[in-house]
Amino acid sequence: MTNTRLISPSILSADFGNLQRDIEMLNQSEADWIHVDIMDGQFVPNISFGFPVAEVAKKHATKPLDVHLMIVEPDRYLKRFADAGASGLTVQLEACPNLHRTVQVIKESGCRAGVAINPHSPVSLLEDIITELDLVLVMSVNPGFGGQKFIENTYKKVADARNLIEKRNSKALIEIDGGVDMNNAGKLFSAGANVLVAGSSVFAASSPSQMISSLKHA
Numbered sequence: 001m002t003n004t005r006l007i008s009p010s011i012l013s014a015d016f017g018n019l020q021r022d023i024e025m026l027n028q029s030e031a032d033w034i035h036v037d038i039m040d041g042q043f044v045p046n047i048s049f050g051f052p053v054a055e056v057a058k059k060h061a062t063k064p065l066d067v068h069l070m071i072v073e074p075d076r077y078l079k080r081f082a083d084a085g086a087s088g089l090t091v092q093l094e095a096c097p098n099l100h101r102t103v104q105v106i107k108e109s110g111c112r113a114g115v116a117i118n119p120h121s122p123v124s125l126l127e128d129i130i131t132e133l134d135l136v137l138v139m140s141v142n143p144g145f146g147g148q149k150f151i152e153n154t155y156k157k158v159a160d161a162r163n164l165i166e167k168r169n170s171k172a173l174i175e176i177d178g179g180v181d182m183n184n185a186g187k188l189f190s191a192g193a194n195v196l197v198a199g200s201s202v203f204a205a206s207s208p209s210q211m212i213s214s215l216k217h218a
């Protein structure tokens with residue numbers, strides 16, 4: 001079992017009028033990655049931002065961009081997000097009819113390959129692809145918005161993912177996304193999570209950088 005514990009703050013909750021300032025704050029903080037949420041208004045009922053904002057993030061960030069694609073037909077855009085500076089590309093299982101091929105294309109682009117599963121999708125759906133993955137993202141809210149309530153069934157899914165990874169000797173990291181805060185961060189790491197995404201809990205804190213440290217050492 002890996003002891004890796006990383007924090008990936010989501011810029012969805014940043015101040016877009018001061019994005020450079022907020023990214024520079026993340027550069028100075030204990031954040032490990034910077035989470036970039038791409039929403040298309042089709043896979044999820046919200047539109048966030050696209051390439052220009054991802055490119056601004058890349059221009060100012062000194063940390064790897066952890067790009068989460070909540071879009072239909074992600075294959076159409078993998079290369080462009082890789083060229084925009086993504087270090088990791090995570091697609092939603094539910095958006096990928098040919099997931100094995102999609103994962104191979106991500107790897108060929110030089111990015112870390114991640115697959116996200118929605119709250120209704122069991123971890124067992126990853127059984128025949130887990131050895132190909134660098135990262136499994138367990139959604140702990142329904143995707144589409146920041147600031148939602150954490151779904152408690154996530155702990156069981158972290159345990160399921162950890163069991164599957166160990167059974168198949170996979171090197172995949174387990175990432176959790178949605179409603180992560182000081183009430184659940186420590187329990188998630190103890191349950192076997194490796195990477196915690198945090199949007200509103202970081203950016204609404206009086207000291208975002210202190211909150212990142214608190215989450216990391218929870």
Ligand SMILES: O=C(CO)[C@@H](O)[C@H](O)COP(=O)(O)O
Pocket residue numbers: 010012013035037068070141142143144145146147148177178179180197198199200201
């Ligand atoms: O992918 C998503 C939402 O769909 C996330 O990455 C959110 O940006 C997390 O925000 P909080 O729940 O932490 O506020």
Ligand SMILES: [Co+2]
Pocket residue numbers: 010035036037068177197
């Ligand atoms: Co996300």
